[in-house]
Amino acid sequence: MFCDIHAHLTEEDYKQDLPLVIERAKIENVNLIILVGIDIEDSKKLIEIIKKDKILYGNVGIHPHEADRIKEEDIKKIYNLLKEEKICGIGEIGLDFYKNYSQRENQIKVFKELVKIAKEFNLPMNIHLRESHREGLKILKEINYFKGVLHCFSGNEEILKSAIDLGLYISYSGVITFGSERLERLLKKTPLDRLLLETDAPYLTPVPKRGMRNEPSYIKYIYQKVSEVLEMEIKELERRIEENVKRLFTIN
Numbered sequence: 001m002f003c004d005i006h007a008h009l010t011e012e013d014y015k016q017d018l019p020l021v022i023e024r025a026k027i028e029n030v031n032l033i034i035l036v037g038i039d040i041e042d043s044k045k046l047i048e049i050i051k052k053d054k055i056l057y058g059n060v061g062i063h064p065h066e067a068d069r070i071k072e073e074d075i076k077k078i079y080n081l082l083k084e085e086k087i088c089g090i091g092e093i094g095l096d097f098y099k100n101y102s103q104r105e106n107q108i109k110v111f112k113e114l115v116k117i118a119k120e121f122n123l124p125m126n127i128h129l130r131e132s133h134r135e136g137l138k139i140l141k142e143i144n145y146f147k148g149v150l151h152c153f154s155g156n157e158e159i160l161k162s163a164i165d166l167g168l169y170i171s172y173s174g175v176i177t178f179g180s181e182r183l184e185r186l187l188k189k190t191p192l193d194r195l196l197l198e199t200d201a202p203y204l205t206p207v208p209k210r211g212m213r214n215e216p217s218y219i220k221y222i223y224q225k226v227s228e229v230l231e232m233e234i235k236e237l238e239r240r241i242e243e244n245v246k247r248l249f250t251i252n
């Protein structure tokens, strides 16, 4: 079976056909999808969606892009959402110093608060770091909590090594199908017991669907590419990834 650890199925893109999108995922052997929230409203929305289907799980969080408009009480609201069924982690959280849609100091503040909550509940984190790996890892070290995954990994070899040494998992998205030798080298250096895969749907659509809306059923293209790069049977890759997902997010 395929697992997708990071999808935004609350997006407008799926307004017309979400049940079909989920059906297609099942037909393509995707049996576990983790939806991630970008703010409180979005997290509430995904809680409703995951109730409807047993293959769906959720992470609730506040995306760094949203940090500027987040108030202290919004962060506190996360506590209530964590009580909901099938919420198996905190995300999407992190820092984005590439787009800088929110001020860096606000991003840092919100990220720190959410890492502390994850630690308090011993929950895994679905982490977004873009042009901010050093700062992000520094915060995790300050708080001394490393249970989580760097989603859509875009760091370098040094960052990869530090993240692995700290105990983090590394997730690759459809970007791995774009033909970057650099990213393929990083994939090969990622220990198999820390490897995860994701679509980040509706974004980052893999080849050969590039240019279209992404959806969890396309994760098969990512598995295919990764199995080629690692010269590994796809069934074996499926088995290893499933183990990793269930271990990190404590899913039975």
Ligand SMILES: [Zn+2]
Pocket (backbone or CB within 6 Å): 006, 008, 036, 092, 200
């Ligand atoms: Zn995302």
